[in-house]
Amino acid sequence: MVQQVMVQQVGAVISEDGAGRAKGRSSLMRSPQFSSFVILIVLLVVFAVADGNFLSPLNISNMMAFLPELGIIALGMTLLLTAGEFDLSVGAVFALAPVVVMLLVQNAGIDIGVALFAGLLLCIAIGAINGVIVTKIGISSFLVTLSMLLIVRGAALYITQGFPLKSWDQPGFFVTLLAGSFNIGAFRFYTSLWWFIGLSLLAVYVLHYAKLGNWISAIGSNRNAAVARGVPADAVKIWLFVLTSVLAGLAGMISAFRISAASPVAGTGYELEVIAMVVVGGTALTGGRGTILGTIVGALMLRAIRNGIVLVGVPGLAYNIFVGVIILAMLILHALLQKNAARS
Amino acid sequence: MMQEVLRLENLQKSFGSVRALKNASLTLKEGEVVALLGDNGAGKSTLIKAISGVFPIDRGDIYVRGKKVSIRSTREAMDLGIETIHQDTSLAPDLSIARNLFLGREPVNLKWLGVFAPLDLAKLRDAASALLKRVGISKKLDANALVSTLSGGERQSIAISRAMQFAAKVIILDEPTNNLGVEETHGVLRFVKEMRAAGHSVLLITHNIHHVFEVADRIIIMRRGEIVAEQTVADTDLLTVESLITGADLSALMKRA
Ligand SMILES: Nc1ncnc2c1ncn2[C@@H]1O[C@H](COP(=O)(O)OP(=O)(O)OP(=O)(O)O)[C@@H](O)[C@H]1O
Ligand SMILES: [Mg+2]
Numbered sequence: 001m002v003q004q005v006m007v008q009q010v011g012a013v014i015s016e017d018g019a020g021r022a023k024g025r026s027s028l029m030r031s032p033q034f035s036s037f038v039i040l041i042v043l044l045v046v047f048a049v050a051d052g053n054f055l056s057p058l059n060i061s062n063m064m065a066f067l068p069e070l071g072i073i074a075l076g077m078t079l080l081l082t083a084g085e086f087d088l089s090v091g092a093v094f095a096l097a098p099v100v101v102m103l104l105v106q107n108a109g110i111d112i113g114v115a116l117f118a119g120l121l122l123c124i125a126i127g128a129i130n131g132v133i134v135t136k137i138g139i140s141s142f143l144v145t146l147s148m149l150l151i152v153r154g155a156a157l158y159i160t161q162g163f164p165l166k167s168w169d170q171p172g173f174f175v176t177l178l179a180g181s182f183n184i185g186a187f188r189f190y191t192s193l194w195w196f197i198g199l200s201l202l203a204v205y206v207l208h209y210a211k212l213g214n215w216i217s218a219i220g221s222n223r224n225a226a227v228a229r230g231v232p233a234d235a236v237k238i239w240l241f242v243l244t245s246v247l248a249g250l251a252g253m254i255s256a257f258r259i260s261a262a263s264p265v266a267g268t269g270y271e272l273e274v275i276a277m278v279v280v281g282g283t284a285l286t287g288g289r290g291t292i293l294g295t296i297v298g299a300l301m302l303r304a305i306r307n308g309i310v311l312v313g314v315p316g317l318a319y320n321i322f323v324g325v326i327i328l329a330m331l332i333l334h335a336l337l338q339k340n341a342a343r344s
Numbered sequence: 345m346m347q348e349v350l351r352l353e354n355l356q357k358s359f360g361s362v363r364a365l366k367n368a369s370l371t372l373k374e375g376e377v378v379a380l381l382g383d384n385g386a387g388k389s390t391l392i393k394a395i396s397g398v399f400p401i402d403r404g405d406i407y408v409r410g411k412k413v414s415i416r417s418t419r420e421a422m423d424l425g426i427e428t429i430h431q432d433t434s435l436a437p438d439l440s441i442a443r444n445l446f447l448g449r450e451p452v453n454l455k456w457l458g459v460f461a462p463l464d465l466a467k468l469r470d471a472a473s474a475l476l477k478r479v480g481i482s483k484k485l486d487a488n489a490l491v492s493t494l495s496g497g498e499r500q501s502i503a504i505s506r507a508m509q510f511a512a513k514v515i516i517l518d519e520p521t522n523n524l525g526v527e528e529t530h531g532v533l534r535f536v537k538e539m540r541a542a543g544h545s546v547l548l549i550t551h552n553i554h555h556v557f558e559v560a561d562r563i564i565i566m567r568r569g570e571i572v573a574e575q576t577v578a579d580t581d582l583l584t585v586e587s588l589i590t591g592a593d594l595s596a597l598m599k600r601a
Pocket of ligand 1: 362383385387
């Protein structure tokens, strides 16, 4: 009965649609990812004007080599933050996964494919433990993943006795798959860029167009409301913790293959850098509002800042002052835009 | 003719040392509006949360259409045809009206993709707009607007439209007219009558006894976790009901005065 009425009224609704869409467009201009995008462009122009080498093929190639490694983790972190949780153990997992894989290959003589699979299982296990403790025991993700950061980093240091593993110089299928490189004109790109692009598209789809994305946003926005509608909130969160861990491990492998070495201290501080990318892009730290496009912009922005301030000649020890100031400025801007949008 | 839809037998629920529900039993028939009354903390919300699968009961049995069921999750309650509008509002503020209306039951294309299936955005928007119009308990709202931009009453209206849409067997409303203006309140009461006319059963929790006499067939009164009285609306009056809720004999007081 209700359905019939709905069908009859669809015709009448179409006239309103135009107005609805126009509204949608103006809200896009005010959306956080849009303002982040504008600021990214401004930053790129400033750096390009300040130093002619900023847009040189070599420098762009350099930036693009680093970008996917943090960017891939940021994609998982965006989904997790949107669901209202975060993960501080990603930097440690970034180190532990390749360390374990290379130990298995070099010391135990295990086939690289099998070793990679073992690394994958390890990441799944770490994510699942994070997720289960957070959701089933009800401890905040800050405390759980902070402890996990210490455990995982400690494990990486202990099993390597603190030394980087001897270099990995056997090219092969997996190395090409994760860290192969190719040239387009004067630019040199790594296959990791394809991974980043592919995973980004997938994440955009999942968060903004799939049923799962609706659930993720609802859980972060009002968990009880989502549960009352039959959304399996705990399961979704656990899988997002697993995903984030796996992506951190993948990024770690990509990095280790690219520089042909696995270090137990790799990725130190990445957790905060990744969270910065995500929130600078406009995803709310409190959950409910996430944007993958914003995260991509945020990842590009932090990469460009780190690269640009070196070229512009900021003294090395002062980098973080600039990075911090720019992040803070971005967040203030988002907060002001949010206030304005709420008022209008 | 009036078939039993829902029967609760000796439901019990404690939160630590608080016995929120002690031996609550009730029956709900087809096409019947039952009002559940009681003072603050009497256990009304606890009772309906148990039926709608928010938390498990400690003891007791639930029968749906004569068949014994165990409701372990909100999804199971929904699948049994029980739709609930909770008192502590049940919308996600960061989602649009349309997405909230279909939360948990999103229309999708390519269903075999499971949770990865793409939302049917056109259908979502159109069905949402049509529903909002049909409910008419609120001024025109854009289905794409975020719920965080709505007033409390508008949010309540959205939650009610959502329960309507899936045409559940049993509709539970926990203080649905809280925060509502005059027009919206009448919209809700009209909705309750409409649902009864269409053969649905409604369990209505409210503190407004006038509303009860306007729409309900039967009244169940709770006090401190127990069901203390049950009356048909035709055979009782406002004063009797009020005294049953508070436990004081008001009608005797009135006579004396
Ligand atoms: N999650 C909980 N944990 C602990 N105690 C609870 C919980 N939920 C309810 N209670 C307690 O159970 C009792 C019944 O609460 P309930 O919410 O069912 O009351 P109510 O009849 O809905 O009241 P109101 O009219 O104020 O909504 C109260 O004493 C309340 O404090
Ligand atoms: Mg209540």
